[in-house]
Amino acid sequence: MSQTEAPFPESPASSDEYSLDDLLQFAESNALNALDKSKIARTSPYTVGKFLTRLPVDDRRVVLRLLNIEGVAEVLSEMDSEDAAEVIEAMRQARAVKVLEALDPDDSADIVGDMEEANQHRLLNDVNPERAETVRTLISYPEDSAGGIMTTDVATVPKEFTVRQTVDHLHTLHDEFEHIYYVYVIDKNGHLLGTVSMRDLVMAKTNDIIGDIMHTELRGVLNVLTDQEDVTLVMAQHNFHALPVVDDDNRLLGMITDDDVIDIIQQEATEDFQKAMGAGGDESLNDPIAESVRRRSPWLLVNLLSAFMAGGVISLFEEQISHLTILAVCMPIVASLGGNAGGQTLAIVIRTLALGDFEDQDARRVLIREATKACLSGIIVGLIAALAVGILGHHWDVSAVIFVAMIISMSYAGLAGALIPITLRKLKLDPAQSSQMFLTASTDIVGFAVFLGLGSWVLL
Amino acid sequence: MSQTEAPFPESPASSDEYSLDDLLQFAESNALNALDKSKIARTSPYTVGKFLTRLPVDDRRVVLRLLNIEGVAEVLSEMDSEDAAEVIEAMRQARAVKVLEALDPDDSADIVGDMEEANQHRLLNDVNPERAETVRTLISYPEDSAGGIMTTDVATVPKEFTVRQTVDHLHTLHDEFEHIYYVYVIDKNGHLLGTVSMRDLVMAKTNDIIGDIMHTELRGVLNVLTDQEDVTLVMAQHNFHALPVVDDDNRLLGMITDDDVIDIIQQEATEDFQKAMGAGGDESLNDPIAESVRRRSPWLLVNLLSAFMAGGVISLFEEQISHLTILAVCMPIVASLGGNAGGQTLAIVIRTLALGDFEDQDARRVLIREATKACLSGIIVGLIAALAVGILGHHWDVSAVIFVAMIISMSYAGLAGALIPITLRKLKLDPAQSSQMFLTASTDIVGFAVFLGLGSWVLL
8 A cells, every 4th residue: 555655754653553464463363352452543444444344243342342432433434334233233232322423424324224123223212312313314315315325414604604603603513524625505494505615714804704705606416316326427527525415495404525425436336347247236255155145146047047048049050060060169159259249348338327428319329339349350350260260170161151150249249238238228227237147148149049050051 | 417406596507508418419410600609618517528529529629619718628627638638739839838728737737648749849848837847747657646646736835834824825826726625734845744624724723833733644645656546545545635645755746636536436447347348448439440449359369269269178079069969058058157157256356356455365265255155156056957957858967967067167167256356466467457258268168178078978
């Protein structure tokens, strides 16, 4: 990590905090009790969070006992909310409640949302009523909506305030309000009127009136039900550090900060890639084996069905194959190239969709272009394959069949690689979901059918 | 887009600015000259940038002529630097120079870096000398290093300044310094001593001394040569909005802001996915067809080689296949399932590596676990495949062979799906690069060999 590459005099020397490697060594040698209490308190919560994720539940408690409430809250806010929920559920009631109160409201809502319902009630009953109410409201929004991501710790002032009054007001806000870059200006019914940045406050005179210096041309205001993927696109579009979230009546409910967006973007990228390959969108290497198998198997069974269909195509040509076994030798070559040529297109189309760079009217042009690209690749690769088969096997008639079959099957693959995610999106389904499997299923079937069909016709 | 879902009174009504759809319709009907000058000036630069990317070079000029220098600079900063370079290269010298001066230094460096060398010299000769020097320095850093991403527009003060002096100094800085969230405190040789946030300035008294209120426990300081992937990990680790960039002697050179990081994260996610599938990491759907084909073909030729190896394996069993053609029917089923089971693991491992959640000592455990998961999937899927073949084809002996072959080949696939990216990383290569192709190459070969070998032995 670059921290160690940057020699910085005042930065904590490596002996002052644990690295993840250090911590893992303590765990491996069953020496968690030997961890230094003040050293672990100085270690970055992110590192401790990563470490905890790799520990069994009992060992997590040993580590967390070394931290005070604020320290535990910081670590938990860096962890997966599911893991964090597990940790809190295992705590004594009094400590669990204190930790929930020390967390940012959005983090505590994420974590409580991942608990069993009985535990939600048990804990929220003891959390201070105002916070409990906030958490209950936040849980009620879909997890992947703006409401599910936003924090409610927002600094608001009326437009009549002076800069001095505003700064005084900021002083009264609890330290927990770490995310103040913007002060939101609201009317007495909570409607959003404008924003003032910290920089504006620094630059203004103390007697200036907020209503005069606030920005009212507000872009990037999010509705509370906006999907998180759209949130990332809006954030990328406007280079703001926080976007306000409002209800249908433009009442300010909270805000989303760009560090939350960074996490969501990573999560969406992971989901797209893993789902495209037929794994769980939020699956991790540390998930229990049984759970991974349970989540991956349905897609493998879909794949089995499609593989049987491909096998069915081959069985139509069993007699031809028994006479001319080189057909069996060459058919997977045609199918394999089709699958991979389609996969190249598929990846680019899925990413283009994810980045919001695709409009419906682009579909026809993209399909034609991708089929063309794959067709040209097919001519190049098919020619080389044909030469190789001719030279190695002296089967020049088979060469000709391979050449033509490869062009057809690869052109189809380019088309399918674009068509599958675009169609899934059109059907309001996730364009990534298992599309690699659908793709190779169809390229196998087409590849086998074209090659064996052509081969039987020309060669026998 | 969610903007329209959020009815906001002061937000620009849709009639005040063009949507991307509006703009595309002007282009389709060859009516670019009918675009409203003041309306396009109000349109988000991001939208105009997206629109320009889709236009031929000549049409781009028609649109850009409607904007003033600042407007052009804003639009170009939202575009791909390659596209933006093309636009500027096509401008008259005087206008091009003004646009380069109006851009943020980091953006102008990115764009100039993508020009032909002759154009770089021609333009930088006329740009004001200080800016030209900055651009030349920035270009000298690798494009995907901290130095290649950072901006040099950083607000610095000595530690002896009071808060009032600091605020006065900020007032003197040019408006271009839009990214002031932190003021960096340096000594007279430019060494970084600490940071003060805008929020600190708001909260402090005007007579406080910067040296007393600055944060000196600096985390996340980046060396200028840090790789951009590590930059994203450091940014995710510390929830800061800007990270300082220093040289080996801890002299402050610039800073990286989190909106830059959001772009890099998207770009890295795109690269990983597209490269894994054997397409170009920065390939886009709009690239010229010839260029796409040129970039994708080498990997298809690698794939052709591996497909021939798989064909070679099959050719060892040609005689057996001619006697028992069901072998040819079933062999792609075994190979296909192997490829997809391996792909599930591959995607999760690549994302885990990208997110920095993998340590070298995890390798053994991950390999064993992934092979186990795939083996269990193999038992489930193999059993169903065996039943299907038995019931459909009354070949119960073939069923038994499929069952065993599937378990072996899928276990291998799980192992390979983890081993390939981990090994590529160990060899300091990109773990994503074409790993899906390497994977299916090896799962095809193993699948055919195991199934045909077992089949020949048991059935003949």
